[in-house]
Amino acid sequence: MKKITIEQGDITQMSVDAIVNAANTSLLGGGGVDGAIHRKGGAEILAECQKIRAKQGGCNVGEAVITTAGNLPAKYVIHTVGPTWVDGQYNETILLKNAYRNSFQLAENLQLKTLAFPNISTGIYRFPKQFAAQIALEIISAELDKADFVQEVVFVCFDEENFRIYQSLASEFIAQGIVCN
Numbered sequence: 713m714k715k716i717t718i719e720q721g722d723i724t725q726m727s728v729d730a731i732v733n734a735a736n737t738s739l740l741g742g743g744g745v746d747g748a749i750h751r752k753g754g755a756e757i758l759a760e761c762q763k764i765r766a767k768q769g770g771c772n773v774g775e776a777v778i779t780t781a782g783n784l785p786a787k788y789v790i791h792t793v794g795p796t797w798v799d800g801q802y803n804e805t806i807l808l809k810n811a812y813r814n815s816f817q818l819a820e821n822l823q824l825k826t827l828a829f830p831n832i833s834t835g836i837y838r839f840p841k842q843f844a845a846q847i848a849l850e851i852i853s854a855e856l857d858k859a860d861f862v863q864e865v866v867f868v869c870f871d872e873e874n875f876r877i878y879q880s881l882a883s884e885f886i887a888q889g890i891v892c893n
């Protein structure tokens with residue numbers, strides 16, 4: 713049975729096949745969830761990010777790449793880059809959709825079963841939280857509905873505000889046949 717779960721906590725502690733990182737185009741780490749993932753995951757993650765940089769010059773906004781999870785309990789880290797919110801006139805919506813969809817599709821292509829997302833772009837990149845949650849739930853429930861391999865997606869909300877938003881929105885966006893806590 714396919715499932716979407718909303719949890720409050722730290723994504724670095726998740727024992728799933730892949731956790732998603734809200735990275736930047738350099739892939740070299742930063743603050744927020746990106747900082748926590750690199751700090752706790754260790755140097756192996758950065759070393760793989762540097763190899764990806766050498767090959768393709770980083771990661772564009774809305775795209776996603778995958779590395780080891782180093783010392784983290786997850787098996788992989790999918791690094792995606794969400795948009796920086798300006799005023800909604802700079803393709804922010806489509807770019808956030810792309811970040812979720814491309815991360816999901818990378819997991820699906822690698823036949824992963826369980827996936828955890830942070831609330832991409834809603835920290836340092838200032839995307840409005842309510843709107844970001846609507847986009848995330850809509851895209852991911854649609855992707856999960858048609859997926860052959862991914863069975864479970866956890867939205868890991870770090871801050872209380874996002875957790876409440878996700879809890880109140882979740883049931884509206886979950887496709888038929890997908891269970892939500």
Ligand code: AR6
Pocket residue numbers: 721722723724734735736741742743744745746747748794830831832833834835836837838839868869870871874
């Ligand atoms: N686990 C889960 N979520 C977290 C954690 C954690 N350990 N820490 C923070 N969050 P942000 P962005 C939440 O700023 O807005 C970095 O410098 C946080 O509460 O991490 O996409 C990158 O290098 C928020 O809801 O990412 C980029 O330069 C969400 O994660 C830039 O920040 C996203 O906040 C990306 O900005």
